[in-house]
Amino acid sequence: MTVSQGPREGELTIDQLAARTGMTVRNVRAYSTRGLIPPPRLVGRTGYYGAEHVARLTLVREMLDQGYTLTAAERLLASAPSSGSQALGLYHSLMSPWDSEPEVLEPETLAAQARVPHDPAVVDRLIEMGLAERLEDGRLRIPNAGLLRAGLEVIGLGIPVEDVLTLVPGLRSEAGAVADSFVELFRSTLWADFMAAGMPDKEWPRMQEKVEAIIPLAGQALVAAFQEAMRGAIERAMGEELGAAAAGHAAG
Structure with a gap:
């Protein structure tokens, strides 16, 4: 902690820091105790906080809002000890492709969209x-x-609701397996090399760029593979159905 005269430009008191990051003063103090933010700069008995504190607390709040644990936020911050803004930037790169506003609607509207009672x-x-x-x-x-x-939309085609819902667990499981594969590929190559090099500050922007690039590429690969698999499944199913129909006509 450094003692100097007067607050510097852009510095915040703990009350201002809490307001800026959408937290309570109590939480700011608790996170400071856990080492999630560095100590403030002291002027007399008043602590002043800067951009680094804002970045770190913003990361914590956003991760908690997304359902992550405080431990997960601690680990991410620990991976970028020199700059909370680096960790926040990496987190935004990881999450931005998936950010979407949830919809809020009436249950009756939901049924109307599916064209069912x-x-x-x-x-x-x-x-x-x-x-x-x-x-x-x-x-x-x-x-x-x-x-x-x-x-x-599928239900609106006339397929029973329960039949459609039955597909969801399997769909999530298969998508999760593909996601795990791409994440492990990233961890075992690009991230492993980055860690082996000591996670140098100058390489953080490049790592963020790689994260931003690989996420949409993984999505494109998944869609392309699914389209190919779907074509094959349709061809096989149609062949079986047409063959059965032809056999039925011949027997009749």
Whole structure:
């Protein structure tokens, strides 16, 4: 801690820091005790906080908002000990492709979009599967609107709701396996090399660029592989159905 005369430009008191980062003063003090932020610069008995403190606390708050644990935030900050802004930048690169505003709508609207009658039991099933969350006012919050919207379109084609919902666990499992494969590929190559080099400060921007590049590439590869697999599955199914139909006509 360094003692000097007067606050510097851009420095914040603990109350201002809490307001800037959307936290309580109590939480700021707790995170400081845990070592998530460095000590403030002291002027007399008053502590002043700068951009590094803002970056670190912003990272913690955003990760907690996304459902990560405080331990996960600590690990990410520990991986970039020289700069919280580096860790925050890497986190934003990891999360920005997936950031999407959840939708909030009435249960009846959800049923109308699927072109089926409103059924409270179906809503309960969606909540149980994590596809929807019930708000206090009775409306539904949809965390992954894209996934649910696709399901509604399929239901709208005339396929029973329960049959569509049955596909979701398997779909998530398969997608999770692919995601794990790409993450492990990144960890065992690019990230391992970065760590072996001592995670030099000058290489953080390049690492962030690589993260930003590999995420959409992984998505493109998954879509391309799925399209190829879907074509093959359709061809096989149509061949079986047409063959069965031809055999039926011949027998008749």
